[in-house]
Amino acid sequence: MTSPGKPLEVLVVDDSVVVRSIVRSVLTKDPGLHVDIARNGRAALEAIAVSVPDFVVLDIEMPELDGLSTLREIRKIHPRLPVVMFSTLTERGAAVTLEALAAGANDYLPKPVAAAGLEAMREQLFVDLTTRIEALCRRTPAPAAPVAPPPPVVAPRGPRTRPVELVVIGSSTGGPNALTLLFSQLPEDLPVPVVVVQHMPPTFTMMLAKSIDAKSPMSVAEGSDGARLAPGHAWIAPGGFHSTIVQRDGAFVIATNQDPPECSVRPAVDVLFRSAASTHGDGVLAVVLTGMGVDGCAGAKVLRAAGAQVIVQDEPSSIVWGMPGAIVRAGLADAVLPLESIAAEIVRRVARTPRRPAVAATRSSS
Numbered sequence: 001m002t003s004p005g006k007p008l009e010v011l012v013v014d015d016s017v018v019v020r021s022i023v024r025s026v027l028t029k030d031p032g033l034h035v036d037i038a039r040n041g042r043a044a045l046e047a048i049a050v051s052v053p054d055f056v057v058l059d060i061e062m063p064e065l066d067g068l069s070t071l072r073e074i075r076k077i078h079p080r081l082p083v084v085m086f087s088t089l090t091e092r093g094a095a096v097t098l099e100a101l102a103a104g105a106n107d108y109l110p111k112p113v114a115a116a117g118l119e120a121m122r123e124q125l126f127v128d129l130t131t132r133i134e135a136l137c138r139r140t141p142a143p144a145a146p147v148a149p150p151p152p153v154v155a156p157r158g159p160r161t162r163p164v165e166l167v168v169i170g171s172s173t174g175g176p177n178a179l180t181l182l183f184s185q186l187p188e189d190l191p192v193p194v195v196v197v198q199h200m201p202p203t204f205t206m207m208l209a210k211s212i213d214a215k216s217p218m219s220v221a222e223g224s225d226g227a228r229l230a231p232g233h234a235w236i237a238p239g240g241f242h243s244t245i246v247q248r249d250g251a252f253v254i255a256t257n258q259d260p261p262e263c264s265v266r267p268a269v270d271v272l273f274r275s276a277a278s279t280h281g282d283g284v285l286a287v288v289l290t291g292m293g294v295d296g297c298a299g300a301k302v303l304r305a306a307g308a309q310v311i312v313q314d315e316p317s318s319i320v321w322g323m324p325g326a327i328v329r330a331g332l333a334d335a336v337l338p339l340e341s342i343a344a345e346i347v348r349r350v351a352r353t354p355r356r357p358a359v360a361a362t363r364s365s366s
Helices: 017-027 041-050 067-077 091-102 118-136 175-185 204-215 269-283 297-305 323-329 339-350
Strands: 008-013 033-038 055-059 083-087 107-110 166-171 194-198 219-222 233-236 242-248 251-257 284-288 309-313 335-337
Touching: 008 017, 008 041, 017 033, 017 118, 033 041, 041 055, 041 067, 055 067, 055 118, 067 083, 067 091, 083 091, 083 118, 091 107, 091 175, 091 204, 107 118, 166 175, 166 269, 175 194, 175 204, 175 339, 194 242, 194 269, 204 219, 204 233, 242 269, 269 284, 269 297, 284 297, 284 323, 284 339, 297 309, 297 323, 309 323, 309 339, 335 339
Parallel strands: 008 033, 008 055, 055 083, 083 107, 166 194, 166 284, 194 233, 219 233, 284 309, 309 335
Antiparallel strands: 242 251
């Protein structure tokens, strides 16, 4: 997983002896990692003062100094040190996790539970942690000789015949902060609806929607089955459910399902993008923000074939340039922009041509 040479140093901070033991034993399966442990936040800060690790796994609930306070102290001295929070799947856990992400945590993971069996839990934890370590601590060896970049790939696009009528957004690692900034810059009267897939579990998406809604001129809510799309309103796909767009009784609504995960996630961006292509075709503007993996790339290909537009976040402003990078490499991006420029680009592309009269919104309860 890691590059040859000196092992990456991982610091696991948790007050539970059991959790520390599980995480350490799981990670030591990778010979490219060396794992140290700390029993609480204060011990972690003391360890970091002696030797700065490459990666930190930080529990939220701890005695003496909790994870959020520890994170804030780490960020004062080490603003770029990758930190992933361990969170419980509760409303309080979701709220504190969002606060930690806003305070500079790079990502989060649910605390390990053995509901599906101890070995399955250990294997999933190994995959979850090592993929994040690889993404956030990637070491790129210097090339032996300069290599000319390949010519850009440009995927074919179907014809465009109508204005933008729908914005769909996909994001993952780093997405909560990116979405918060993006929606803080979108106008209250954006004349099209917005539907978002952010890779998050149940409860977390509800808390994320509430958090963004408090900072956004637009109305932002967690999506629910049957919620009618309307201009100036945004919906975040509920955790654990794919979200699609369908037409019912003459209106476009959100439909949710629990079909198998795609790209190992549910909700999946690809599922949303494919449904938007089938309902709105070239009237879709798709946006892909920071995130690990390739979810959204296959859906973007379908959208582009239908004539839709696709814009992505650039690498310097992304926490992880997996999802947007995959779209760029596939030649599917109409524009590659820093995060702070994307809201203005959405407004510009939406306003480029006149549109049909809007349908009034009705909100379904989540």
